[in-house]
Every structure is written in C-alpha cells, then in structure tokens.
Amino acid sequence: MAVYSISDLEKLTGIKAATLRAWEQRYEIITPKRTDTNIRYYLDEDLRQLLNVALLNKNGMRISKIASLSRDERAEKVASISSINVSPDTQLDALTLSTVEMDEFKFSHIIDKNIHQRGFEETLLEVVYPFLDKLGLLYFTGSINPVQEAFISNLIRRKIIAATDALPPQRQKRSPVFCLYLPDGERQELSLLFINYLLRKRRFSTIYLGADVGVADLADATRCTTIDYLFTIFSNAFIHEPVEQHVKSVLHNCPDATLLLTGYQATLHDFGDNSRVRVVSGLEEMLLFVQRLK
Template sequence: MAVYSITDVEKLTGIRAHTLRAWEQRYDLIVARRSEHNVRYYLEEDLRELYNVAVLNRNGHRISRIAAMSPEERAAQVAALSSLNISPDTQLDALSHSTLEMNAEKFGLILDTNIDQRGFEETMMEVVYPFLDKLGVLYFTGSVTAVHESFVGCQIRQKLLAATDRLPPGTSDSLPSFTLFLPEDERQELSMLFIQYLLRRRGVPVLYLGGNLSPADLGDACKTHPTDYLFTILSSTYVARPVESLIREVLRYCPDSRFVLSGYQATLHDLSDMDRVIAVGGLREVLAFVDALSKPVDRNIAAAK
C-alpha cells in the first residue's frame, strides 16, 4: 500500500501543506494519519479524496460545503465537472487522480471527452503533453512510480494507435514521403506515434519502423522503401556516441534521403553545416515543419543538398 507524505500530497494535488492542516483542524476534512513518531502521512484513499476536494474547491465550491458532502457526493460532483469542464487544471487533476487509481476506464473517458470537444490533435497538444510534463516532475520527485508511468503510456499509446488507424493512408504523389524511427536506447515512442498521426492526417505518406534501429537497418529499409525524409527524436541528455557520428552514418546508408532531427540533442548541436540535415526543436516546431511540408512540393527533395 502506497504511503504519501504531506509534501507528496502538496505536489500531487496542488493543495498547500498549511491549507491541508487548516482544513483538517477546522472541518475535520481528510484527517492525516500519524506514524509512531507523530509524522503526518496519507494513504491512497486519502489522496483520492483530497483530489476530489481540490477539484471542487478550484471550481468554486466553498470548503465548508465540500466538507459537508459525503465521499460519494464529492466523487459524483467531480465526475460531472470532469466531463463538462475542460479547464486545464480540472483536466490535469482528473487525469492525475485516475492515474493514481490506475483506473483505465476513467482515464479513457477523460481523454475521449476532450477528443469529442477539441479534436484529437488539440487534445494531445493541450491536455496530454502538459499532463506528461506534470507526470515526469512527479516521477522524479518520487511522488509517483514507474508503474504509474507505464500505465499512462499504455493508455495514451492505445488512443494514438486507434486514432491513426482511423485515418486513410497517405498516398499522395505530390507530397514527400517520411520514414520514422527511433535509434538504439532512445525512448520516445508516444511522440513518434503522434508524429505519425500528424503526417497521416495531412495526407503525407509515412512508414514507422519503431525503435532500436541502427543506421545499417535504415539502409536496408531505404533500399526496399525509398524515402524523402528520415525523421527521429534524440531527447536523451546522454548519448552513447557523438550525434554527428550517428547522423553521418545514417546519411551514408541512406544517400537519397534528408535527415530531420528533433529533440534535446537537435537543439544542443549546431548541425547547420551538415548536408541533408534539418534540425527542429520541440513538438510545436515539428508541427510547423509538417504543416509547411503538407503543401504539394517537388518530389525530388533530396536533390537540394
């Protein structure tokens, strides 16, 4: 059973520690448990209740009224807010809550509600990625565990695959083709799946090869499936080999393609003097690059060296 300190609860719910103590004293609301050394701590059911309290309070409910509700009434109010209110704070709270519960049904319902109201692309940009940023901070501060990250990754991956599968394949001869891949030891599958979705939605022909691809593997792929652009993400702060060395080897194996590089390493290195290499920054820069390419252009992309 997970145990949370008052600092953990503050990070996870956004409720300040002094506010938690005040609510406990004034309203007998979610009374902290005490260790044998008289240190406050909370269990998972306490955290779930505090999430509900935080969501209701941020949406205009007075704390005295919230305290008078039963846990079931609070949960029902939050469920109604989560389905109707698309404010960023409400969505992040609801997703965080369902993650701690590992409630796939609730997590999926929140995303599906946003997708119906915003569309899939905006939901990814305005809801999912801010939530992943928050989850990363919580993970590194020890407030959530690797299994929570795994749960979230699986839920989002399913949504990405389903949304992409509903799109027609990109077969336009007037648009450049893309091959997406991840190098060895690079973990950015969700972003690559989203980029595949963005390309497919704009009618761009795209082939996604997955992860742990070596330059030689890419060479074999390019022989079988010639492509205008190779696309990858290098986000790790540490790489086992120099980035320039990896790029040159990829270009040597794929002499007729251009190489588009995104992620932390793309911004860290000056690649302007490398032929056939295009560096783009974060996801919004990638999106702008994709939108620019979705306009019909000359197919002989790689000739512009």
C-alpha cells in the first residue's frame, strides 16, 4: 500500500497543495491521516478519490457540487465524461485513474476512440507519450506498483503490435534496412516498438529483435541478411555496461552497419569522429532523419 504526502498528491492530480487543504477543511473531500508528529499523509483510496474530483472539477463542475456527491456518483460521472470528452487534461486524468484501478475497459475505450478520430500515430504522439511521462512519475513516487505499471504497459504494447501487424508488408527497392534491438538490461521496449511502427508505416524494412539482445546475436543477424542501420536506446537506467564499450563492440562485430543511438545516456557521449555512429536526441530528430532517407 502506497503512502503519499500532500506534495505527491499535488504532482499526481494537478491540484495545488493549498487548494487541497482548503477542500479538506471546507468540504471534507478527503480526510488525511496524520503521523505522530502531525504531518499529513494519504493512502491509495484518497488518491483515487482526488483523481475523480480533479477530473470533474477540470470539466466545469463546482467543488461544492462534487462534495455533495457520493463516491459511486462521482465515479459514474467520471465514466460519463471520460467517454465523451477528448480534451488532453481529461484524457490524462482518466488514463491515470484507469491505471490506478487496473481498468482495461476504461483505458482501451479512451485509446481506441482517439485512434478512430486521430489515427494511430497521432494518438501515440499526442496522448500515449504524455501519459507515459506521467506514468513514470507515478512509478517513481510509488503511486503505482510494479503490477499496475506492467498491466498498463502490456496494454499499450498489445496495441502497438496490433497496429504494426495491420500495416502492409512492403519494402521499397534499395531502401535501407533497420534492425531494432535493446541491449541486456535496457527496458524501453514501448519506445522501440513505436519506432518500429513508424519505420514500417513509412515503408522501410525492419528486423525487430526486441530486448536483451547480445552483440553476438547482432553479428549473426548481419551475417544472415543485409542490415544498414542498427537502432537502440540507452536510457538513464541502463547500467549493464558502459555505453562506449557496447558501441565499440557492435561496430567491431557488425562492420557494415551504421549504429543509431537514442536515449538519455546516448546524448551524453560524443561520437562525432565516427561516421558509423549517429546519436538522435529524440523522436522528432529520428523522424527527420528517416524522412531524409526516404
């Protein structure tokens, strides 16, 4: 069971701490617990209730009206708003609540509606990626546990794979071939899957190897088929080996491929003197690079 300070709730709900205190005193929206030294703290159910309150309040309902509703009535109104409102704040709050409650129906309803209206690529860029940023904060502060994080990550993973499988298996003549992988210990698979989707949508040929791929495996792949670009990610959590050591080993064992790197740790290194290494600082730069190739 997670325990939250009032500053944690401020970050997670978007409601200022001063406003939370005022709501507590005036409307008894929630009642904080207190430590022996009289410091406020909150529990999981408090977070759920405040997420509902925040969503209703952001959609124009006065706090006095919200306070008069029962918990079931609030939840019912939240479900109604989430199903018809496509504003970014509403969706982010609703997706967060579906994660806390592990509600697959609510999560899929919001994402699928966006896909229908915006298309898959825009939905991931404008809805899912901002949500993943908030999900990282939820995980970092202990607001969600590993089971909740795995639950929602696998829902997103399934949707990306389904969208990728729906693309026609086309390959342009003389177009570059990309091999996508994650080294041992790197866990940014959702980002890798999305890059694979973007490349396939732009009709490039891709070889998706996934996570925990060793250099020997990459060498075998380059011997089996022509690979022009190896693409991988080094996040700030990657500690399996020094980035420079991995790059040197890949270049030695895959002499005909160019290595594309992204992620926080990749941007900390300067490979400017090596024509076979390119660092792309983010998704936008990656898309520009791919567009120039096309």
